[in-house]
Every structure is written in structure tokens, then in C-alpha cells.
Amino acid sequence: MVQTPPSQFSPDQYKVDSAQEKVDAIIETPPSETEIALEFLYTRDIEFRQETIYFLVVDRFYDGDPDNSEGANSELYDPTRQDWGKYWGGDLQGVIDKLDYLKNMGVTALWLTPLFEQVEELFVGNAALHGYWTKDFKRINPRYIADGENPSLNATQEEKNTTFDRLITELHKRNMKLVLDIVCNHSTPDTSGSKGELYDDGVKIADFNDDVNHWYHHYGEVENWEDDWQVQNCELSGLATFNENNTEYREYIKSAIKQWLDRGVDALRVDTVKHMPIWFWQEFTGDMSNHKPDIFIFGEWIYSNPTDDRSVEFVNHSGMTLLDFGLCVAIRAALAQGSENGFQTIQYIFDQDHRYNGATELVTFIDNHDMSRFQSLNPDPAMLKVAIALIMTCRGIPCIYYGTEQYLHDDTDGGNDPYNRPMMENWDTDSEIYRCIRLLSGLRRLNPAVSMGSHWQKYLTPDIYCYVRRYRDSVSFVALNRGGEVTLPEVETELPDGEHTCVVTRN
Template sequence: METVGSGTSKQPSADQLFEKEGEFRKETIYFIVIDRFFNGNRANDGISKQGLHDPSLTHWGHYWGGDLEGIIEKADYLKQLGITAVWLSPLFEQVDAIENGHGPMHGYWTKDFKRVNPHFVKEDESTSLKTCVTLRRMIEALHERDIKIVLDIVCNHSSPQLHGSKGVVTDDGLPLADFHQDSNDFYHHYPEITDWDDEFQLIHHEMLGLATFNERNINFRRYIKNAIKAWLDLGFDALRIDTLKHMPVWFWQEFVADIQASKPDTFLFGEYGFGSPWDRRYLHYANDTGVSVLDFALAGAIRSAFSGQEPGGFHLIEKVLAMDPVYRRSTALVTFIENHDMPRFLSICSSHGDLELATVLLLTLRGIPCLFYGTEHYLVNDTDGGNDPYNRPMMESWETDSRVSAIIRRLALLRKTNRALAYGRHGQKYISATIYAYTRHYRDNRVFVAVNKGDAACCAIDHTGLPEGPHTCLLTGESFVVAEGAIRKLPIPAKGAVVLAVQGEPLKATTVVKFQINDYVTHPGDVMAVCGDAPELGAWDVDRCPHLEFINGDVWFAEVGFDASAGRPIRFKFVVLRSGGQEPVYENLVCRTFLLPRRGSVKLDLDWDRQ
């Protein structure tokens, strides 16, 4: 049984707690289904006693042999591809069982949250988190190459009924829970969800017969939180959370608080299946849990724009982006065009050129892009329309010279260096069903993108937002001249794209605070600023205080550097500076206070105070 404080976490010092925030917006994530990536160790293929491994690679629900050694061997490949973070399918030990041809190669039937899946490590090594050597080697191999690692976690459920047993969970090998002998109340005991609009059912009932944890049980909560903290202590940088919507918002708030108390720079994002910005419950999760979410709406819009499944072409994307002000943090949404639960892009739209354009959009629109393994080689299997499990083929190639690989490499590098893609606002410049042109804009950083999924075309862009003179396309090397802010003739070939970029100077200071203010709707000509007692905040002089950048609707954001005031308390409030000699509008409060860390970077994500 888990007891209070039995986790292995070291508590960070007060200084460390505030000097580094979980900033992930510059990253490009690559999602790997471990079993389908690379078989780096053939000796561990036969470890299952249940015949779960299929050496013929024809039974799609069986293990095919991919493992952590495979990730280590391909770490250089990942580096070369240019991605900066990997999301690994769950690593936890699974129930070793198979039913109707389906086993837990996906990793979503956990047996022990403190042990590594033995199918992924050496056949004779300890799978305990405390001692597993291969896991440590993999973390080291990725970190040596500056690749961050996302741990995929499931807190909602363990495993379904398999050979008479259900939800048997151990705590680093010791008995902990059993759905059928649930004397310690670890599980809810309700039937399958039948009404997806019923809040009680969503939280308490089962999904696909999976044994569903009872989050009201403090011992369950301590077990799961301590287990996840132990993984983070090994070096994982972020968490991807499965089935976010099936646990209450208060559970996630407590979870995030405890995780970030232990490791403050942990970025968390979750799966709220098919969440839509028009759905209030989804927005409650997206905005109030402290967990960012996967952007299913944008994925659906990009996919449909190319497949024609829905009419409207690129207007479908416009419609989703127009909803961005409903999010507190739209630039931290995790975006994608395909994943392990839906047919691959090429199954719904077979043109390689379209996949390339969709990848350009993914890597340059707002949000943190997440690629699915194999996208870089046009990997696809169209059996049964490419639905699960046929969307999870084995990786076939390790070349890095395909057109789509080149796009990924160039744009992932741009994301790392140009803050317009990480933080900036989206400005639409031209749209039709087949052509989409837009800019991303943050301070002196600019990125201009035009994508054409139709026949060769030429359009005029009146306000590019780019400086005067020639600009070279990052994808084709072609040159375009901006005169009086415009590109009068922008020819784009059929299924072609143009990406132009201007890089500003990154902000350097002892302490950087990222101020974000939500919930004040400004008018054209208004500028949001942050005004305070520190010299860096203008010492209350509104003519000298730093301005924020408009992001969308009611959100403004900026990094502000502090040197003289680093380590000291600041008092401040937000103020809207208005044009035409109008009085500024101050927040209605005495002041906000914040103790600046001595060094590092922190985020303050605040709402306008009207009192």
C-alpha cells in the first residue's frame, strides 16, 4: 500500500521552484508507438508466456518487437529529423494477456505504474523504475541530443476483463488493487458509459470495459501521483495524459499542483477526445485544469480541408482559429494531423503533396505541433480504411531525404529559433478554399506562410508584415520582393508552399517574466501594458512601461526582462493605453505582487481584474 511521502521525489528549493517554467511552445513533438518503431533487441521478443509476440508482423494486435533499445539506436535519426521532443506510447508494465487478437502493445492496459514494460527492455533485467538500466540509457541518449521526452500516462483506468481477471494492479511488484477483490476501494463499480452527455457517467462509468479508478480514494491518488513523480525524477520532461475528460477537473488541478511542486518545469497536455471549442465542458478542462489539450478541432479541420470530407477547404481552418479567444492558452495547444486513434492522413487523402502542405500548416500555425511516427516517410496501411490498428504499421525506412522530412527539418529549426511561431499572433492575409496565406508575428519576429492545395495560382498580398526587400523561401530557396509592405505578385505552384521568415533578437535578462493577460477585450489602437514599481516596469510611468503583444481576441502576452530587480518583489498592474489622447484604463485593484526569482524564466498567466 502506498503511504504518504513514499515517493522518491526530491523537493526543489524555493528558488528552483520558480526559476524555470514548463515552456514547450518552441518544441516540435514526434509521437512514437514504441512497439512499432524499431526492434533494437531481438532477444526480448519472446519473453511473453502468452504468445503475445508475432514475428510475422501480420497480427496487428500483437507485439512486433519495437523497444527502448530501438529508440536508443535511432536517437541520431530523430536528431537528424530535427524534432526536439518525443512522446513515447506508455512505458508501464502491462497485463500480459491477449483477447480477440488484441494485446496491450499500445500500452494502455497498465498493471504496474512503477515498472517498465518488460517487452521494451532487456530480457533479464529489472523492470523496477528504481533500477531499470535500459530506461536510464534511453533517457540519457535522448537528452544528450537535446531531445525532450514526454511520458504518456493513464490515471483513469487500468485493464479490462482478461481471462477472468480485471484491473489487477501492483505497486512495484507488491499487490495493490484488484477489481474483483476491491476491498481497498480502488475502483468505481459502474457499468459502461451509455450517455456521453451525462457528467456522472463520464467520470464514474467504464469505457470499453476498462477497470475505472476511484479518484475519491486518497490512497489511489497518492499511489498514482507518487508513481508519476518517480518517472519525472528519472528525467522525463513532460506528460501526455490519456482520457482527460473521464476524471474530474478538481483531480487534475490537484495532480498538476503536486507534479509541479515536485518538478516545476513539467509541461502537461491531455487527450480530451474530439474536444471542440464550441463545447463548454471541454473548455473547462482546456482552461481550468492546468493541463493543455490536444487540438482535435484543428486536426479535423486540416484533415477535412484536404480530404474534402467536409466542404469549405481552408475556410474550415479559418473557422476553428476564429474560436481561439475561448482558450486561455491557444498557443500551448498541442496540434496534430494524425495519431494512433484515427486513420493516417494518407488514408483519407492519398496525395503526398497534400501531406507535405498539411505538415507545413501544422508546423507554422499556432500551437505545439506533434508529428506521428512515419509521417516523414509517407508511412500508411489502408486496410479497413486505415483505421486502428492499421494506422500503426512498423516503421519501414530510416532515410531522411524525403520532401516531407526536409520540410520537418527546416520548420522544426525555425520553430526553435523564431519566437513568432512559439508565441505569436496569427494574422490571416489571404484565403480561398484552396489558398491560405497568413503571418505569425511576435515583436520583431515574423513568419509569412502561403499554401496552395489547388492548381498553380498567383495572388497579391497587400500587407505581408515583412520588412522591405528580398526574402528567400525556406522551402524552395526562391526569392520574393516586398515593396511598400506588399508582395504584388505571389506565384504559388500547384500543391506548393512559400515560407518567409525574419528573426528578431531573443530577449536576454537575468530573470524573464512571461506576462499574459486574459479577458480584456481591446479595441483597434489600444495597447496593453504592464506598469509597476520596478524600473523595468516603468516605475509607474505609463510612458515608460513595457507593452505587451496582442495575441488574439482578449489575450495579450510579452516577455519582460529584469536585471536590477531580479530576486526582489514587484508590485504591478495591467493598463490599457488608448490612442487619441484618451485616458488609460487601469486594472481596478491596489496592485498585484510577485517575488521575482533571482534568475531564470517564469510565466504569469493572469486575468484582467475588474473587481
């Protein structure tokens, strides 16, 4: 008999004695003393599946260096933080300043929005604060580093004394990893006639409007999204789209990314993978893996789904895994939008895990910078906690969107872009979600069943979901409830006989 209180969840887990004691130590150690308690969880050489990723928009996280905020063009910066299309001042020093806050939450890998030098002009009222309008892949966005610092990776390669290098050093000192967000599909939109002006460490090498060396495709905007040829070759929102058949382009983009890997980047998140042919990605991932054998790579295939043959083929044959949009949509339907089928919608996704060669490598999430935040759909903190507990304990590598732990959301226009990117305001290390992530991140490292195990449904109704994860001799049992108080019939937990205490609820 298992009883679950309203809107609560009770993951239970079993591990041999020493690990159980470590879990108890994490739970019972107050936040002020967690440095010691967490230390043993951070070893450098772990499977990437054991990570807990945190994704942040650099400009909206923390302004650690007010001197760089105006930038080269002060028109792009709004110090009052009222204009959502402009920079608000966040930078890499701000990330460094908050690393202890993140580590103490159990974050082990940090995914930052792209750091490349961007177009320094407004396009339809928007600055490139998201980082997806790159003009030079071999330079860092000067807005993120100290005023006057050299943005060239070439020029600073020997000394390695930039703010970026300090970020890498501080991350690795804490045994945390850096995920670099990259774009290979496109460069920039048309700002003052400069569409697709591209630079190689400050030297102009391509121009969409004078494309003598065929660096770009010139087929206009995607009009029919069902047409695969258009999706791969045409433009998205007027962004100059690279011609991957050009070997000079391929050499440029690969040499640029390798420079970043040489500075200590640990993993790559790749934008818009659906918009380039799989042969390009196979060459790219092969080359990156040769250059850095332990590199972990995951891509964004918008609304990838296990029922979509092409996104499944991509996961199995491209050399990288994907962000799990199918699961994200199901979780939002079940837990934020109150869908009638509830947890059955989620189980439907897990039922198709066999289609992937490695479902435990998929990167799981409940919201991101391109969709409304979970709490803009449903402000109930109890539902957020269930959703977080799910992605922290089900198969896949969880990725937390910045501010989730502080219940950050702005519901203007339904919380859609750009209102899903508010400035971080609170840094409360006692918030319930913060503590929950910390606890379950520890569990992911202690119990391989949680990070790498198979997933077995044990009890399922629209409101209740119980599952077991198993990896060799390790087991975890999770029970989630999105409804009211309920008494369950006997559920097989696969735990050894005896008393067990829930890691989260302590019941």
C-alpha cells in the same frame, strides 16, 4: 503579387540578419553534415512551445533487441508481423538506435506510448502493445528493456542503469526531451477474471472483483455519452475505472508518476482526461508541478473543440493544455477530404482561439494512433506536405505521428485502428517530408513568431490561405495552396520592404 505553383506552399519569414544566416545554413547544409548545423538549435532551456514533438508506438518503431521480443508469454508476439493485435518486437533499444535519425529530422521532444508494465494476456485477441492496460505503474514493460533486466523503478533508482535510463541519457545528450504517456483513469480489462488487478512494484494492492478498499467505480459501461456523470464514472470498453475519491489511489498514482519524473522525464501526455473530474486534475497537475517545476503537461480530451465549453474550461483551469482535436479534424477535412470550404474550415477554428488562455500551447497534429493516417484519407504527398507545413507554422506545438516522414500508411479497412500502426520500414533522411520537418523545426527555434506569435489571417479562400505570425519584432508570413496554379491579388505580408526568399521553396 504572390505566385504559388500548384499544390505548393511558400512560407516566408523574416528575422534579423544573424538568424537569417542561420536559416540559410540549415537549408544549404547537406544532411550528412547537419550535426554541426543543427547543434546551435538545441539548447536545454527552451520554452516547450518551441519544441517539435514526435509520437511513436514503441512496439512498432524499431526492434533494437531481438532477445526481449518473445517476452514472458510468447503467444503475445508475432515475429512474422501479420497479426496486428500482437507485439511485433519494437523496444527502447530500438528508439535509442534511431535517435540520430530523429534528431536530424528536427525532432526535439519524443512522446512514446506508455512504458508501464502491462497485462501479459490477450484480450479479445489483442495484446497491450498500445500500453493503455497497465497493471503496475511502478514497473516498466519488460518487453521494452533487456531480457532479464529488473523492471522495478524502486530497485533501480540508485544505480539508474536500465535501458530506460540509457534512453533518457541519450536523449538529454542530444538536448531532446522525453514525454511520458500516462493513464490515471483506468487499469486493465477482464483477462481470465483478473480485471483491475493492480500492483505496487509487484505487490498486489487492488482487484476489481474483490474491491474491499474501494479502488474502483462499479457502475458498468458508459451508455449515454451526453451524460457527464456517466462519462466520468462509468467504464470505457470494460476497463476497470479508478475511484478517484479514494485517497490511497491518488497517493499511489501520484507517487508512481513522480518516480518516473525523478528518472528524467521532461513532460507528460495524459490519456482520457475527460473521464475524470477537473478537481482531480487540478490536484494532480499542482502536485506534479511542485515536484518538477518546469514540467509541461498536455492531455487527450477526445474530440475537444473550441465550441465545446467543457473542453475549453479544461484547457483554462486544469493546469494542463490539450491535444487540439478541433484543429486536427478541420485540417483533415480541408486537406485530406477536400471539403468545399477548405481553408475556411481551418480559419473557423483559429477564430475561436480567444476562448483559450493560451492557444499557442495547444498540441497540434493531423493524425494519431486512434484514427486513420492522413494519407489513408488522401495519398497525395503534396497535400500531406501542405498539412505538415501548416501545423509547423501555425499556433500550437506540432506533433508528428511516427512514419509520416516516410509516407507510412496501410489502407486496409480505411486505415483505421489497428492498421494505423504499421511497423516503420524506411529510414530515408532525404524524403521531402523529412527535410521539410527539419527545416521548419529549425525555424520554430530561430523565429519566436512561429513558436509563440499571434496569428493573423491575411488572405483566405477555400483553396488559398495566407497568414502572418508576429511576436514582438519577429514576423513570419505563410502562404498555403491546396488547389491549382493561381495568381493572388496584393497580400499584406507585414514583412519589411525588400526582397524575401521563401524558406521552403527557395523562391
